[in-house]
Amino acid sequence: MSGYEVEHGLPTHASTNPTSTRPDMSSFFASLAHSTTSPTASNPHAQPLPRDISASYRLLADTYNHLLTGGDRDPSDDVLEPLIEQLMAISMNPPQEVKGVPDEFVAELDRIPKKVLLREKAAGGKPNPKDSSRDALCPICQNEFLEDEHPLVVVLPCKGKHRFDLECVTPWLKLNRTCPLDREVLWKEKPMAEIPKDEEEEDYDDQIA
Helix, strand or coil, X not given: CCHHHHHHCCCCCCXXXXXXXXXXXXXXXXXXXXXCCCCCCCCCCCCCCHHHHXXXXXHHHHHHHHHHHCCCCCHHHCCHHHXXXXXXXXXXXXXXXXXXXXXXXXXXXXXXXXXXXXXXXXXXXXXXXXXXXXXXXXXXXXCEHHHCCCCXXXXXXXXXXXXXXXXXXXXXXHHCCECCCXXXXXXXXXXXXXXXXXXXXHHHHHHHC
């Protein structure tokens, strides 16, 4: 069951777009669950295994490669080629933890309403030729957004305001904190606030008292 179907309350046994080339990410998310293991009350020292982290990057690379070679796309001029190379490089030397964005970041991405997509299509697809954010298709799956009856399109907070199908860009964002097109960093962890020494001493005194 995909997030797209859940959000729209659609049946899971039938696709709203039978000809869609949007990839099936079920195996990827199953692998991601293993590679983001966090401590629990029963196992406070739980840590993801390097092989699980590596598998997540490799699975996404394999999925992108299937998209790249399974259709009429030109591999020499495609956004997926450098993404695959980066994912495979990381899978060969995986980090200690997955460096993606949190679920809250994905949930709060700005969405493009269907009426806006329809208005842009009526105006020729790209009312402003210099605005790369007006693309009418997803750079990853290369499906037109309006091929879906209920398009779920998000815009990333990068300078290019690039648009993607939510289903397509979420796996990349769960492993990487950058825009797939311009590699601009989209999210940074907030540094932990340091406790002033005076406050630490006061807390210590309170505990003694």
